[in-house]
Amino acid sequence: KQSYEASKLKTHQRVEELTYDVTVAYLGVLQQQKVVNLAQQNLEAHRYILNLVTAQKEAGQGTAADVNRVSSSLSNAESFMLEEESKLQQSRDQYRRLLDAPPGLLVDPIIDLSLLPQTAEDAAARSVTESPQLLQVKADERSIKNQLRSQRGNYLPKVEMEVQGNLRTDVAGETGSIRDARAMMFLRYNVFNGGADTAVASRLRARVKEIGYEFEKQKRTVEQDIRNDFTAIDASRAKIETISDQVDAAQEVVRLYEEQFRAGDRTAFDLLDAQQALINAKLEQVLNKYQETRAAYRVLQQLGSLYYALTSQD
16 A cells, blocks of 8 residues: 555656646746847847937947947847847757647746745745655655564464364265364464575665665755755845846936937947846846746645646636
Protein backbone atom coordinates (compact mmCIF):
# COMPACT_ATOMS: atom_id res chain seq x y z
CA LYS A 1 0.00 0.00 0.00
CA GLN A 2 2.80 2.41 0.88
CA SER A 3 4.68 1.54 -2.33
CA TYR A 4 1.52 2.33 -4.28
CA GLU A 5 1.19 5.63 -2.39
CA ALA A 6 4.82 6.48 -3.17
CA SER A 7 4.18 5.79 -6.87
CA LYS A 8 1.14 8.09 -6.87
CA LEU A 9 3.18 10.84 -5.21
CA LYS A 10 5.96 10.37 -7.75
CA THR A 11 3.39 10.83 -10.51
CA HIS A 12 2.06 13.94 -8.75
CA GLN A 13 5.58 15.33 -8.48
CA ARG A 14 6.19 14.71 -12.18
CA VAL A 15 2.89 16.40 -13.09
CA GLU A 16 3.93 19.45 -11.06
CA GLU A 17 7.37 19.53 -12.72
CA LEU A 18 5.87 19.33 -16.21
CA THR A 19 3.26 21.94 -15.33
CA TYR A 20 6.00 24.29 -14.17
CA ASP A 21 8.13 23.66 -17.28
CA VAL A 22 5.19 24.39 -19.59
CA THR A 23 4.20 27.44 -17.54
CA VAL A 24 7.73 28.83 -17.68
CA ALA A 25 7.83 28.27 -21.44
CA TYR A 26 4.45 30.01 -21.78
CA LEU A 27 5.60 32.95 -19.67
CA GLY A 28 8.84 33.08 -21.63
CA VAL A 29 6.97 33.60 -24.90
CA LEU A 30 4.64 36.11 -23.27
CA GLN A 31 7.51 38.07 -21.73
CA GLN A 32 9.52 38.07 -24.94
CA GLN A 33 6.52 39.32 -26.93
CA LYS A 34 6.32 42.33 -24.65
CA VAL A 35 10.07 42.90 -24.93
CA VAL A 36 9.77 42.83 -28.72
CA ASN A 37 6.93 45.35 -28.50
CA LEU A 38 9.16 47.61 -26.41
CA ALA A 39 11.98 47.16 -28.92
CA GLN A 40 9.58 48.21 -31.68
CA GLN A 41 8.54 51.28 -29.68
CA ASN A 42 12.21 52.09 -29.12
CA LEU A 43 12.91 51.76 -32.84
CA GLU A 44 10.01 54.03 -33.73
CA ALA A 45 11.19 56.58 -31.14
CA HIS A 46 14.68 56.59 -32.69
CA ARG A 47 13.23 57.13 -36.14
CA TYR A 48 11.21 60.02 -34.76
CA ILE A 49 14.32 61.51 -33.15
CA LEU A 50 16.24 61.10 -36.42
CA ASN A 51 13.51 62.96 -38.32
CA LEU A 52 13.53 65.66 -35.64
CA VAL A 53 17.30 66.08 -35.69
CA THR A 54 17.37 66.04 -39.50
CA ALA A 55 14.73 68.78 -39.62
CA GLN A 56 16.75 70.83 -37.12
CA LYS A 57 19.86 70.43 -39.24
CA GLU A 58 18.03 71.49 -42.39
CA ALA A 59 16.77 74.51 -40.50
CA GLY A 60 20.36 75.38 -39.59
CA GLN A 61 19.94 74.58 -35.92
CA GLY A 62 21.82 71.27 -35.91
CA THR A 63 24.92 69.62 -37.30
CA ALA A 64 25.71 66.59 -39.44
CA ALA A 65 27.39 65.07 -36.40
CA ASP A 66 24.05 65.05 -34.58
CA VAL A 67 22.39 63.29 -37.49
CA ASN A 68 25.22 60.73 -37.69
CA ARG A 69 25.02 60.11 -33.95
CA VAL A 70 21.29 59.47 -34.07
CA SER A 71 21.68 57.30 -37.18
CA SER A 72 24.22 55.17 -35.34
CA SER A 73 21.90 54.86 -32.36
CA LEU A 74 19.07 53.92 -34.74
CA SER A 75 21.22 51.10 -36.11
CA ASN A 76 21.75 49.86 -32.57
CA ALA A 77 18.00 49.98 -31.98
CA GLU A 78 17.44 47.93 -35.14
CA SER A 79 20.02 45.38 -33.98
CA PHE A 80 18.33 45.20 -30.60
CA MET A 81 15.00 44.63 -32.31
CA LEU A 82 16.39 41.78 -34.42
CA GLU A 83 18.06 40.20 -31.41
CA GLU A 84 14.86 40.24 -29.36
CA GLU A 85 12.85 38.85 -32.28
CA SER A 86 15.34 35.99 -32.45
CA LYS A 87 14.88 35.35 -28.73
CA LEU A 88 11.12 35.37 -29.24
CA GLN A 89 11.42 32.69 -31.90
CA GLN A 90 13.60 30.63 -29.58
CA SER A 91 10.96 30.94 -26.86
CA ARG A 92 8.27 29.77 -29.27
CA ASP A 93 10.43 26.82 -30.33
CA GLN A 94 10.89 25.88 -26.68
CA TYR A 95 7.13 25.99 -26.14
CA ARG A 96 6.52 23.90 -29.26
CA ARG A 97 9.10 21.34 -28.13
CA LEU A 98 7.22 20.81 -24.86
CA LEU A 99 3.66 20.79 -26.23
CA ASP A 100 4.12 19.96 -29.91
CA ALA A 101 1.90 22.95 -30.71
CA PRO A 102 2.43 26.66 -31.40
CA PRO A 103 1.76 29.11 -28.54
CA GLY A 104 -1.26 30.71 -30.22
CA LEU A 105 -2.91 33.71 -28.57
CA LEU A 106 -1.25 34.35 -25.22
CA VAL A 107 -2.69 36.21 -22.24
CA ASP A 108 -1.36 36.79 -18.77
CA PRO A 109 -2.49 33.81 -16.66
CA ILE A 110 -4.65 34.55 -13.65
CA ILE A 111 -4.41 32.10 -10.77
CA ASP A 112 -5.46 32.15 -7.16
CA LEU A 113 -2.32 33.35 -5.41
CA SER A 114 -4.12 32.98 -2.08
CA LEU A 115 -2.73 29.46 -2.30
CA LEU A 116 0.70 31.02 -1.89
CA PRO A 117 1.89 31.12 1.74
CA GLN A 118 2.45 34.54 3.25
CA THR A 119 6.09 33.99 4.21
CA ALA A 120 8.98 31.70 3.38
CA GLU A 121 8.80 30.15 6.84
CA ASP A 122 5.14 29.28 6.36
CA ALA A 123 5.92 27.70 3.00
CA ALA A 124 8.87 25.76 4.42
CA ALA A 125 6.68 24.43 7.24
CA ARG A 126 3.95 23.41 4.79
CA SER A 127 6.43 21.65 2.50
CA VAL A 128 6.85 18.80 5.02
CA THR A 129 3.17 17.86 4.70
CA GLU A 130 2.42 19.07 1.15
CA SER A 131 5.51 18.65 -1.02
CA PRO A 132 5.04 15.57 -3.29
CA GLN A 133 8.80 15.14 -3.33
CA LEU A 134 9.06 14.89 0.47
CA LEU A 135 5.84 12.92 0.88
CA GLN A 136 7.11 10.37 -1.64
CA VAL A 137 10.27 9.81 0.41
CA LYS A 138 8.18 9.37 3.56
CA ALA A 139 5.94 6.82 1.81
CA ASP A 140 9.04 4.91 0.67
CA GLU A 141 10.30 4.94 4.24
CA ARG A 142 7.04 3.52 5.57
CA SER A 143 7.08 0.84 2.89
CA ILE A 144 10.59 -0.28 3.86
CA LYS A 145 9.69 -0.28 7.56
CA ASN A 146 6.68 -2.47 6.83
CA GLN A 147 8.91 -4.87 4.91
CA LEU A 148 11.28 -4.95 7.86
CA ARG A 149 8.45 -5.74 10.26
CA SER A 150 7.22 -8.57 8.03
CA GLN A 151 10.79 -9.89 7.82
CA ARG A 152 10.78 -10.50 11.59
CA GLY A 153 8.32 -13.33 11.06
CA ASN A 154 11.17 -15.43 9.70
CA TYR A 155 12.68 -15.50 13.20
CA LEU A 156 9.50 -16.75 14.90
CA PRO A 157 8.11 -20.31 15.03
CA LYS A 158 5.29 -21.29 12.71
CA VAL A 159 2.46 -23.22 14.34
CA GLU A 160 0.02 -25.17 12.16
CA MET A 161 -2.95 -27.33 13.14
CA GLU A 162 -4.56 -29.95 10.91
CA VAL A 163 -7.87 -31.66 11.73
CA GLN A 164 -9.36 -34.51 9.68
CA GLY A 165 -12.63 -36.43 10.18
CA ASN A 166 -14.41 -39.21 8.28
CA LEU A 167 -17.97 -40.52 8.36
CA ARG A 168 -18.70 -43.80 6.51
CA THR A 169 -22.13 -45.37 6.31
CA ASP A 170 -22.69 -48.87 4.82
CA VAL A 171 -19.57 -48.60 2.66
CA ALA A 172 -19.16 -52.41 2.68
CA GLY A 173 -22.74 -53.59 2.94
CA GLU A 174 -24.93 -53.06 5.90
CA THR A 175 -22.13 -52.33 8.28
CA GLY A 176 -23.63 -49.24 9.84
CA SER A 177 -21.87 -45.95 10.40
CA ILE A 178 -18.20 -45.60 11.18
CA ARG A 179 -16.69 -42.37 12.45
CA ASP A 180 -13.09 -41.49 13.03
CA ALA A 181 -11.18 -38.24 13.51
CA ARG A 182 -7.67 -37.05 14.16
CA ALA A 183 -5.96 -33.83 14.93
CA MET A 184 -2.30 -32.92 14.43
CA MET A 185 -0.24 -29.91 15.47
CA PHE A 186 3.02 -28.93 13.76
CA LEU A 187 5.69 -26.62 15.12
CA ARG A 188 8.36 -25.43 12.73
CA TYR A 189 11.25 -23.26 13.78
CA ASN A 190 13.90 -21.85 11.46
CA VAL A 191 17.06 -22.68 13.41
CA PHE A 192 19.55 -21.87 10.67
CA ASN A 193 19.12 -20.45 7.17
CA GLY A 194 22.68 -19.61 6.23
CA GLY A 195 22.32 -16.01 7.39
CA ALA A 196 19.95 -15.09 4.52
CA ASP A 197 17.23 -13.72 6.78
CA THR A 198 19.76 -11.69 8.79
CA ALA A 199 21.24 -10.27 5.60
CA VAL A 200 17.81 -9.21 4.33
CA ALA A 201 16.95 -7.56 7.64
CA SER A 202 20.30 -5.74 7.73
CA ARG A 203 19.76 -4.49 4.20
CA LEU A 204 16.31 -3.18 5.06
CA ARG A 205 17.55 -1.45 8.23
CA ALA A 206 20.32 0.20 6.21
CA ARG A 207 17.75 1.27 3.64
CA VAL A 208 15.60 2.86 6.35
CA LYS A 209 18.59 4.91 7.53
CA GLU A 210 19.46 5.84 3.96
CA ILE A 211 15.93 7.07 3.30
CA GLY A 212 16.01 9.05 6.54
CA TYR A 213 19.19 10.82 5.42
CA GLU A 214 17.70 11.35 1.95
CA PHE A 215 14.59 12.92 3.45
CA GLU A 216 16.62 15.41 5.49
CA LYS A 217 18.73 16.25 2.45
CA GLN A 218 15.72 16.83 0.20
CA LYS A 219 13.93 18.72 2.95
CA ARG A 220 16.84 21.17 3.22
CA THR A 221 16.94 21.52 -0.57
CA VAL A 222 13.20 22.20 -0.85
CA GLU A 223 13.28 24.70 2.01
CA GLN A 224 16.28 26.51 0.51
CA ASP A 225 14.61 26.66 -2.92
CA ILE A 226 11.45 28.06 -1.32
CA ARG A 227 13.42 30.71 0.58
CA ASN A 228 15.27 31.68 -2.60
CA ASP A 229 11.96 32.00 -4.46
CA PHE A 230 10.47 34.13 -1.68
CA THR A 231 13.57 36.34 -1.75
CA ALA A 232 12.95 36.88 -5.47
CA ILE A 233 9.24 37.53 -4.84
CA ASP A 234 9.92 40.05 -2.08
CA ALA A 235 12.58 41.80 -4.16
CA SER A 236 10.29 42.05 -7.17
CA ARG A 237 7.38 43.36 -5.12
CA ALA A 238 9.60 45.92 -3.42
CA LYS A 239 10.68 47.26 -6.81
CA ILE A 240 7.23 47.50 -8.41
CA GLU A 241 6.43 51.00 -7.19
CA THR A 242 9.98 52.26 -7.70
CA ILE A 243 10.13 50.99 -11.28
CA SER A 244 6.71 52.42 -12.02
CA ASP A 245 7.90 55.82 -10.77
CA GLN A 246 11.01 55.49 -12.93
CA VAL A 247 8.91 54.80 -16.02
CA ASP A 248 6.66 57.81 -15.33
CA ALA A 249 9.67 60.05 -14.68
CA ALA A 250 11.48 58.82 -17.80
CA GLN A 251 8.42 59.47 -19.96
CA GLU A 252 8.19 63.00 -18.58
CA VAL A 253 11.91 63.57 -19.21
CA VAL A 254 11.53 62.43 -22.82
CA ARG A 255 8.65 64.86 -23.31
CA LEU A 256 10.47 67.78 -21.68
CA TYR A 257 13.75 67.10 -23.51
CA GLU A 258 11.95 67.12 -26.83
CA GLU A 259 10.42 70.52 -26.07
CA GLN A 260 13.79 71.84 -24.90
CA PHE A 261 15.50 70.40 -27.98
CA ARG A 262 13.09 72.24 -30.22
CA ALA A 263 13.89 75.39 -28.28
CA GLY A 264 17.62 74.75 -28.69
CA ASP A 265 18.27 74.02 -24.99
CA ARG A 266 19.00 70.33 -25.42
CA THR A 267 21.22 68.29 -27.73
CA ALA A 268 20.57 65.13 -29.71
CA PHE A 269 22.65 63.29 -27.11
CA ASP A 270 20.20 64.37 -24.43
CA LEU A 271 17.29 63.05 -26.46
CA LEU A 272 19.00 59.69 -26.98
CA ASP A 273 19.95 59.38 -23.32
CA ALA A 274 16.39 60.14 -22.25
CA GLN A 275 14.99 57.58 -24.69
CA GLN A 276 17.48 54.95 -23.50
CA ALA A 277 16.55 55.59 -19.87
CA LEU A 278 12.88 55.16 -20.76
CA ILE A 279 13.34 51.88 -22.61
CA ASN A 280 15.55 50.53 -19.82
CA ALA A 281 12.90 51.36 -17.20
CA LYS A 282 10.15 49.72 -19.23
CA LEU A 283 12.27 46.63 -19.82
CA GLU A 284 13.00 46.33 -16.13
CA GLN A 285 9.29 46.67 -15.42
CA VAL A 286 8.46 43.74 -17.70
CA LEU A 287 11.30 41.52 -16.47
CA ASN A 288 10.50 42.28 -12.83
CA LYS A 289 6.85 41.33 -13.30
CA TYR A 290 7.62 37.92 -14.79
CA GLN A 291 10.41 37.25 -12.34
CA GLU A 292 7.88 37.56 -9.51
CA THR A 293 5.35 35.40 -11.36
CA ARG A 294 7.84 32.60 -12.05
CA ALA A 295 9.04 32.61 -8.44
CA ALA A 296 5.46 32.42 -7.13
CA TYR A 297 4.65 29.53 -9.47
CA ARG A 298 7.83 27.78 -8.38
CA VAL A 299 6.71 27.91 -4.74
CA LEU A 300 3.32 26.47 -5.68
CA GLN A 301 5.07 23.72 -7.61
CA GLN A 302 7.24 22.87 -4.60
CA LEU A 303 4.06 22.57 -2.52
CA GLY A 304 2.32 20.41 -5.12
CA SER A 305 -0.48 22.87 -5.88
CA LEU A 306 0.57 24.56 -9.15
CA TYR A 307 -1.42 22.23 -11.39
CA TYR A 308 -4.53 22.74 -9.27
CA ALA A 309 -4.02 26.52 -9.22
CA LEU A 310 -3.80 26.66 -13.02
CA THR A 311 -6.61 24.24 -13.82
CA SER A 312 -9.12 25.35 -11.20
CA GLN A 313 -9.81 28.64 -13.00
CA ASP A 314 -12.88 29.07 -15.23
